[in-house]
Amino acid sequence: MAGQKMLKFVTVGKEMPTKRDAELRSHDFDEIYRQYAVNKAAEQASRCSQCGVPYCQSHCPLHNNIPDWLRLTAEGRLEEAYELSQATNTFPEICGRICPQDRLCEGNCVIEQSGHGTVTIGAVEKYLTDKAWEMGWVKPIKARTQRPESVGIIGAGPGGLAAADVLRRAGVQVTVYDRYDRAGGLLTYGIPGFKLEKPVVMQRIEQLEIAGVTFVLNCRVGEDLSFDAIRGQHDAILIATGVYKARDIEAPGVGAKGVVRALDYLTASNRKSFGDDVPEFDSGELNADGKRVVVIGGGDTAMDCVRTAIRQGATSVKCLYRRDKANMPGSQRETQNAEEEGVDFVWLSAPKGFTGGTTVEGVMVQKMRLGSPDSSGRQTPELIEGADYIEPADLVVQALGFEPEAIQTLWGVPDLAVTRWGTIKADFRSHATSLPGVYAAGDIVRGASLVVWAIRDGRDAADSILAYLAQPASVAAE
Ligand SMILES: Cc1cc2nc3c(=O)[nH]c(=O)nc-3n(C[C@H](O)[C@H](O)[C@H](O)COP(=O)(O)OP(=O)(O)OC[C@H]3O[C@@H](n4cnc5c(N)ncnc54)[C@H](O)[C@@H]3O)c2cc1C
Ligand code: SF4
Numbered sequence: 001m002a003g004q005k006m007l008k009f010v011t012v013g014k015e016m017p018t019k020r021d022a023e024l025r026s027h028d029f030d031e032i033y034r035q036y037a038v039n040k041a042a043e044q045a046s047r048c049s050q051c052g053v054p055y056c057q058s059h060c061p062l063h064n065n066i067p068d069w070l071r072l073t074a075e076g077r078l079e080e081a082y083e084l085s086q087a088t089n090t091f092p093e094i095c096g097r098i099c100p101q102d103r104l105c106e107g108n109c110v111i112e113q114s115g116h117g118t119v120t121i122g123a124v125e126k127y128l129t130d131k132a133w134e135m136g137w138v139k140p141i142k143a144r145t146q147r148p149e150s151v152g153i154i155g156a157g158p159g160g161l162a163a164a165d166v167l168r169r170a171g172v173q174v175t176v177y178d179r180y181d182r183a184g185g186l187l188t189y190g191i192p193g194f195k196l197e198k199p200v201v202m203q204r205i206e207q208l209e210i211a212g213v214t215f216v217l218n219c220r221v222g223e224d225l226s227f228d229a230i231r232g233q234h235d236a237i238l239i240a241t242g243v244y245k246a247r248d249i250e251a252p253g254v255g256a257k258g259v260v261r262a263l264d265y266l267t268a269s270n271r272k273s274f275g276d277d278v279p280e281f282d283s284g285e286l287n288a289d290g291k292r293v294v295v296i297g298g299g300d301t302a303m304d305c306v307r308t309a310i311r312q313g314a315t316s317v318k319c320l321y322r323r324d325k326a327n328m329p330g331s332q333r334e335t336q337n338a339e340e341e342g343v344d345f346v347w348l349s350a351p352k353g354f355t356g357g358t359t360v361e362g363v364m365v366q367k368m369r370l371g372s373p374d375s376s377g378r379q380t381p382e383l384i385e386g387a388d389y390i391e392p393a394d395l396v397v398q399a400l401g402f403e404p405e406a407i408q409t410l411w412g413v414p415d416l417a418v419t420r421w422g423t424i425k426a427d428f429r430s431h432a433t434s435l436p437g438v439y440a441a442g443d444i445v446r447g448a449s450l451v452v453w454a455i456r457d458g459r460d461a462a463d464s465i466l467a468y469l470a471q472p473a474s475v476a477a478e
Contacts, residue, residue, distance in 0.1 A: 038078075041127040045073035045081075047111060047119045055108035056121060061456045062088045062095075066105060066121055073124055082132040085125055090162040090459060091204055093133070094187065095452050096126025098196050100300070100331040104452070133203065141211035143171035149469045152177065152230045154221050155240035157185020158451045159442025161204065162458030163238050163465070164213050170466055174213045177230065179220035182274070185242055187451065189267045192304050194311065198273060227411040231438070236465045239424060239433070239440040240458060241407070243448050247400040249296065251364075253354030254398075260286060262301050262399035269308050288314040292392055294363050295319045296351055297399030298327075303334040305397045306343040317343045318391060322350040322368050322381045346391070350381065355390055362390040402448050423447050431461035432468075439465055 048070040056066045065084055072081035085092050101107065101122040112118035132138045151167050153160045156178035164174045182188050184201045209215065219225055221241075231237055246261045248254065268286035271278045280286040288309035295305045298321035309317045319338070321328060324347045328335055339345065352366040367387035370379035404422040408414055417425040417434035424433055424440040431439045441457035443449050 037127060037131075038076075041124050042074055042076060044120045045070040045124055048074070049111060051110045053110065055110065056105040056119075059108040060105045061450070061452045062459075064088050064092075064105070064125075069128070070119065070121070070124060073128065078128060078131055079135070079137050082128045082137055085128055086132070086138075089125075090165050090455050091158065091451075092125050093129035093200055094158070094196065094204070095455070096122045096124070096129065097200070098191060099452050100333070100450065102331055102333045138207075141165060141168055141207060143168060143211070145171045147171040147173070147469075149173065149235040150175065150233070151236045151238065151465055151469075152234035153238045153240060154178075154227075154230065155185060155238075155242060155442070155444070156180070156183035156205075156215065156217075157240060157242050157442060157454060158187055159240035159242075159454035159458040159461075160185070160238065161208065162455040163240065163441060163462040164208055164458075166459055166462035167465065168208065168211050168213050170462075172466070172469070175216060175234070176208075176213060177216045177219045177221055177225070179218070179224075181218050183215055183217065189270050190263060190301075190304075192266060192308050193270065193273045194307065195304070198270070222407075222411040227413055236437045236439065236468055238431075238458075238461055238465065239407075239438065239444060240442045240454070240461075241405075242443040243402040243404045243423075245403045245405050246398065247403060249351055249398050249400065251351055251353045253356070253360065256354050256356060256360040257285070257358055258356075258360035258394060259354055259396045259398065262295075262297070262305050262397055263402075265305060265397050266301075266308060269312070288312040288317075288395055290315060291394035293317045293395045293397065294391055294393040295397045295399055296363075297321065297401070298323065298329055299399065299401060300330040300334055301401070302397075302399035303330050303338050305399050306338050307341060309395075309397070310338075310341050310343065314395075318346050318393075319343055320346050320349045320351060320363065320365065320391070322348065323370060323379070324348055327370070327378065348381070351396075352388060354396065360393060360396055362392045363396055365389050365391050402443075404444055404447070407444070421447060429460075430464040431457060432464065437468060 048067055050067055050071060054067050057063055069081040069084045089095055099122055105121045106112060106118040109118040150173035153164055153176045156176045160176055164176055167174050180189060183205045187196060187201045221227055221230060246263060265286050268278050268281040272281050289312050291314050293309040293314040295302050302319060306317050306319050348368045350366045350368055352364040354360050355362040355364060365388060367384045368381040369384055371382040374380050406422060408416055408418055415435060419425055424444050426433050426440040426445045431441050433440050439461045441461040442454035446453060
C-alpha cells in the first residue's frame with residue numbers, strides 16, 4: 001500500500017579501498033570502509049575556509065547552502081548536514097555524482113582559485129546522501145494534505161521528477177507520462193552506469209511511486225495519447241520532454257552499417273546493464289567489443305561514448321574533434337578521465353565521409369586548423385587542403401548533440417509557442433508557456449543542458465503550478 005512499502009537502500013559506488021584498507025581486510029571490511037569514507041568526507045569538508053563569499057553557492061544552480069553543510073560534515077553532524085543539503089536539492093546524490101563541478105560549485109571555490117585544489121563538494125554531497133539512505137534518514141515523501149487537483153507531467157526525466165516531488169509533497173495528485181518503459185529520462189538511459197549507477201536513480205523513482213505518484217510508461221504523447229486528451233484530464237500540465245533529435249553528420253557513407261547514433265549506442269549499453277534483452281547489442285551492432293571505435297564529437301556525450309567503448313572491450317578508441325583540446329565544449333575533467341583510460345584524441349579533425357560501402361570500414365578524416373574568431377569569440381575551424389587520411393573503423397559513433405523534436409507538429413498544438421531553435425517558449429521565472437495552465441521545464445526549454453538545471457526548473461515550475469492551482473478558477477482560465 002502506498003506509504004507503507006519500505007524503501008530499500010542500495011549499496012552503490014564504493015570507492016576503491018586504499019592499500020592500508022586492504023591490509024586490514026581481515027577485520028571488518030565494511031566498518032573500515034565506512035570509517036575511511038567518513039574521515040575522507042570530514043577531511044574534505046574541513047578544508048572549506050568558510051570564506052564568507054560563497055561563490056560555490058552562487059554558482060550552484062540550486063544555490064545549495066554548501067558552506068554550512070560542509071561545516072556540519074566537518075563537525076561530524078552528518079544527519080544535519082544531509083537535512084540541509086536536501087532542503088534545496090531533490091536528488092543530491094545524483095548531482096554529487098554527475099554535475100560538472102569543475103564548471104559550477106568547485107570551479108568557483110576560493111581555495112581552488114588560490115591554487116590549493118578545490119574542496120571536493122560533489123563527493124561530499126554524494127557521500128552525505130548515500131549515508132542518509134543507508135541510515136534511514138531519507139524520509140518517505142508525505143503529502144501534508146490530500147488535494148483534489150491533478151497535474152499531468154509529460155516526461156519522467158530529472159525535470160519532471162523534481163516537479164513531481166514538490167507537487168506530491170503539497171498533496172496534489174500527480175501522473176507522469178513517459179514514452180520509455182522506465183522512468184528517469186537520460187538519468188536512466190543516457191548517462192552511463194559507471195558515472196551514475198542505475199539503482200541510485202531507481203530508488204528515487206520508487207520513492208515517488210510509494211508516495212502515490214502514478215507513472216504511465218510506454219506512452220508516447222502525440223501517438224499513444226494526444227496532448228489534448230492529457231490536458232483534458234488534469235488541472236495543469238508540465239512538459240519536460242527533453243531534447244532528442246540527434247544532429248547527424250552529412251557526409252557520403254553515413255548510412256552504412258556500423259555508423260550509429262550516440263544515444264542508440266548508450267541506451268543499448270544501459271539497457272543491457274538492467275538485464276534487458278537487447279538484440280542490437282548481442283548482434284554486435286551497438287557493442288564495441290573487439291572493435292576499432294571512432295567517436296565523432298567533443299562534448300560530454302562523446303566522452304560518455306568513448307569511455308563506454310573502452311569498458312566494452314574495444315581494441316582502440318579514437319575521438320575526432322574539429323577544434324583543439326582548449327576549445328572542447330565538454331568538461332575538462334571528463335576529457336582527462338577519458339585520456340587516462342586510454343582514449344586517443346585526434347584534435348582538429350572532422351569527418352569527410354565513410355569508406356567501406358554497406359558496412360563501414362573507415363572514416364575519411366579532414367584535417368583542420370583554427371582560423372579567426374567568429375561573433376561568439378570562438379576560433380572557426382578551417383580545412384587544410386590535401387591533408388586528408390583514412391582512419392580505420394569498425395564502429396563509428398556520431399555524438400554531435402541534440403535538438404528539440406517538433407512538438408507543435410507532432411502533438412498538433414500550433415498555439416504552443418516555440419523559439420526559432422524549436423525549444424518551448426516559457427517565462428523565465430514562472431515557466432508558464434503560451435497555453436494557460438501549461439508549463440515547461442528542463443532541456444525542452446533550455447536546449448541540451450544539465451541535470452542540475454532540469455531539477456531547478458522542475459522545482460520552480462512546480463511552485464508556479466501550485467500558485468496557479470490556488471487561483472480562483474475564473475482567473476486561472478484566462
Ligand atoms: C549521454 C548524455 C550524458 C549526459 N551527462 C550529463 C552529466 O554527466 N551531467 C549532467 O548534469 N548532465 C548530463 N547530460 C544532460 C542531462 O542528462 C539533461 O540535461 C537532463 O537529463 C535534462 O532533463 P529533462 O528532464 O529536461 O529531460 P530528459 O532527461 O531528457 O527526460 C525527458 C523525458 O521525456 C520523455 N519524452 C520525450 N518525449 C516524449 C513524448 N512525446 N511522450 C512521452 N514522453 C516523452 C523521454 O522519454 C524522457 O524520459 C547528459 C546528456 C546526455 C545525452
Ligand atoms: S548540485 Fe551540483 S553544482 Fe550544486 S553543489 Fe551539488 S554538485 Fe555542486
